[in-house]
Amino acid sequence: METNNIVWHDASVKREERNKKNGHESFVLWFTGLSGSGKSTLANAVSRQLFEDNKQTYVLDGDNVRHGLNKDLGFSPESRTENIRRIGEVAKLFVDSGQIVSTAFISPYREDRQQVRDLLDKNEFIEIHVECSLSTCEQRDPKGLYKKARTGEIPAFTGISSPYEAPETPEIVVNTEEKxxxxxxxxxxxxxEAKGLV
Incomplete structure (x- = not known):
């Protein structure tokens, strides 16, 4: 792809100005965990709480993004990597716009999550491991996906026939079986709040 003639244009309104006006920092809350662990529910609940506290927030949900921006991608390892790369770039734009963006994606590979972290500055990527055992996720099975995976209808399903690499040093861990x-x-x-971000 020819990129030699593409030039980055700086915005007239800086992120720091937006953050000052909003009264909080802008950053990514990256929720990662197995299907059924509660990522989307938790991301939306956190977003609602922050919104009620007059913070600028938005949630990028895995399924929603695959309905539009990433509808051309499948679930091969390569497609999963590209899915996360694109989300990382979108999340970075949200940070630049002064928002707290929550992303709810399985994002099974550590390397892919690290690449998103590397796009952002220090304290702009907060990895949240939504911890939940496979057995509990499978019991919950809110979308019926585990059942389909067990019968072979979904060939590459995270936790069953495709790996999930849990974060080694996430900023936050929440166990949705315990909490x-x-x-x-x-x-x-x-x-x-303790980190001084909100």
Missing amino acids: SIEEAVHAIVEKL
Whole structure:
């Protein structure tokens, strides 16, 4: 692809100006975990709490993004990597716009998550491991995907026939088997406050 004639244009309104006006830092809350662990539910609950606290927030959800921006991608390892690369670039734009963006993606590979982290500055990527055992996720099975994976209808399903690489040093860990959504939201917001981000 020819990129020699593409020039980055600086915005007239800087991120720092947006952050000052908003009264908070802008950053990514990267929720990662198995299907059924509660990523989307938790990301939306945190976003709701931050919104109620007058913070600028948005949620990028895995399924929603695959309906549009990434509808051309499948679930091969290469497609999963490209899916996360694109989301990382979009999330970076949201950070530049002064928002707190929550992303709810399985994002099974550590290397892919690290590449997104590398796009951002220090304290702009907060990895949240939504911890939940495979057996509990499979019992929950909110979309019926584990059942399909077990019967072979879904050939490359994370946790069953495709690997999930849990974060080794995430900024935040919440176990949705041990904590209610309300407790998990409180724990996350408390840590963000302690870091001086909100």
